[in-house]
Amino acid sequence: MIEELIPPPAATAHAFTDHRAAVAALYPQEAAAVAQAVAKRRREYATVRMCARRALNGLGVPAAPLVAGRRGAPRWPAGVVGSMTHCAGYRAAAVGRSADFLGLGIDAEPNEPLPDDLLEFVSLPGERARLRDLADAAPEVRWDRLLFSAKEAVFKTWYPLTERELDFTEAELDFAPDTGSFSARLLVPGVDAGGRHLDGFTGRWLCREGLVVTAIALEQVAGH
Numbered sequence: 001m002i003e004e005l006i007p008p009p010a011a012t013a014h015a016f017t018d019h020r021a022a023v024a025a026l027y028p029q030e031a032a033a034v035a036q037a038v039a040k041r042r043r044e045y046a047t048v049r050m051c052a053r054r055a056l057n058g059l060g061v062p063a064a065p066l067v068a069g070r071r072g073a074p075r076w077p078a079g080v081v082g083s084m085t086h087c088a089g090y091r092a093a094a095v096g097r098s099a100d101f102l103g104l105g106i107d108a109e110p111n112e113p114l115p116d117d118l119l120e121f122v123s124l125p126g127e128r129a130r131l132r133d134l135a136d137a138a139p140e141v142r143w144d145r146l147l148f149s150a151k152e153a154v155f156k157t158w159y160p161l162t163e164r165e166l167d168f169t170e171a172e173l174d175f176a177p178d179t180g181s182f183s184a185r186l187l188v189p190g191v192d193a194g195g196r197h198l199d200g201f202t203g204r205w206l207c208r209e210g211l212v213v214t215a216i217a218l219e220q221v222a223g224h
């Protein structure tokens, strides 16, 4: 799943169920962050961190507490960028060295219709028109949910780079159904990072086992 969407030398790990031992294995500062949360939130928080530490191990980076920084963005160990996601039936993490990646953003959602009215809120008219064509060609994919997921992956890539909000209607997405890729064109001023101007992102997606999974891996360019 996630490992198919994120290129090496990044590392990924995932879980389809929560691990009982994960909550007990939290660092004290992580346990404190979810002490008041419901049990389901504690389990998904702990399991995705177990995945993240497994992925860090794959990079050769020692395990470390992973608590939220500004606006919920996880604070990764020095020299590491990464992203985490959890939804019903799936938890995943992706990490990479900042020498190799400017940022990573991943998201997973159940392959189910978006709740009523949400599509209107998270999409642009042109996107909705393209989703209708995609649904005619491949009705097994919930394209409205995939659009939502890809926009969340965009935000998880965007925010750590900019510390700026980005509304759902401030990026226009386009999916290539055959190659499993997508592009996101920013409709707000872009950002200078890693020696280039970013006015959009490209990502990859898949739909399998009742899930849609999306990922953006923003690679460094040589010399930066």
Ligand SMILES: CC(C)(COP(=O)(O)OP(=O)(O)OC[C@H]1O[C@@H](n2cnc3c(N)ncnc32)[C@H](O)[C@@H]1OP(=O)(O)O)[C@@H](O)C(=O)NCCC(=O)NCCS
Binding pocket: 044, 045, 048, 068, 070, 071, 072, 073, 074, 083, 084, 085, 086, 087, 106, 107, 108, 151, 152, 154, 155, 156, 157, 159, 160, 166, 167, 168, 169, 170, 171
């Ligand atoms: C932050 C947000 C993207 C999380 O997505 P989600 O589908 O609700 O939840 P997921 O389970 O997939 O991801 C949650 C994880 O995202 C990460 N995350 C949270 N805030 C983040 C941020 N500002 N930047 C990067 N990652 C963030 C965290 O690791 C979090 O897990 P944790 O709380 O256990 O650490 C979403 O709640 C949100 O605020 N969206 C509005 C902005 C947006 O998406 N705009 C679209 C622009 S086109």
